Each structure stands twice: as structure tokens, then as C-alpha cells.
Amino acid sequence: MTRLRRVPRALPAHLPRETIVHTPASCNCPECGTQMRKLGEDISEMLDYIPGYFKVLRHVRPKFSCSHCARVIQLPAPSRPIDRGLPAPGLLAQVIVSKYGDHCQPYRQQGS
Numbered sequence: 001m002t003r004l005r006r007v008p009r010a011l012p013a014h015l016p017r018e019t020i021v022h023t024p025a026s027c028n029c030p031e032c033g034t035q036m037r038k039l040g041e042d043i044s045e046m047l048d049y050i051p052g053y054f055k056v057l058r059h060v061r062p063k064f065s066c067s068h069c070a071r072v073i074q075l076p077a078p079s080r081p082i083d084r085g086l087p088a089p090g091l092l093a094q095v096i097v098s099k100y101g102d103h104c105q106p107y108r109q110q111g112s
Contacts, residue, residue, distance in 0.1 A: 009086060011045055011056050019058045022075045029066035030073075036064035039072060046080065048088035057088055 027036050041062040048057050063074045081089050098104045 011047055011086070015047075015054055015056050017056045017058055019060060021060045021062070022078070023062055024064065024073055024075060027064065029069060029071060031069045031071055032066065034066055034068040036066050036073065039063040039065040042074070042077075044077065045086070046088040047086050047091055049091040049094045054091075 028034065029036055039062075041060055043061075044059045046057045046059070048055050059078055061075055061077060063072055065072045081087065081092055087095075095106070099106060
């Protein structure tokens, strides 16, 4: 029996994107002091709402490895309001204010 992998959720390409790179303070290994090399990077996206338009926040977290002591360093991922969810705090605030403050039901918010 083969396990099916979940297809990554992709946000529309026409939305403006803001890239935030989370890099360590130093590129030297904290153990031995050797210069670290880039191993790869993890990218996650969140949908944010700015009054008048939507934008995508891309969080890029590069991985660095030490060739001398084989240590891998990567900063932790930024916290999300909903675990493994796409909405950013600005989008959630917009939905909540529209529903409870403006008395606009979610099905009506979808059309605007």
C-alpha cells in the first residue's frame, strides 16, 4: 500500500508577494567557528490582508551546515495564528471584524 502525499497548497500567482528571509545572526559555526555553507532553504507562505488588497508573505528560512563538525543550523519557523493554516493575523482580523463588527456574514464576504 502506497501513501499518497498531500499536494502543497499554492496561492494565486497574481497576488503581490513580500519575501521575509530569516537568517542566523552569524554565518560561523557556534561549535567550532568554521564558516558555514548553505544547505538549502524552507519556504512557507501566508495570505495577509492589507485594507484594499491581499498579499502573500513568503517566509524563507535558509539551512546552513558546518563541514567540520556536521552541525545544521536553521532558525525556527515564525508562529502562525492557526497551526498549518494559510491566513495571517491581518486576514483573520478582517474576517472577524467584518462578521461581528460590520455584521457581514462570511458568504457575503466571499463575494467582495
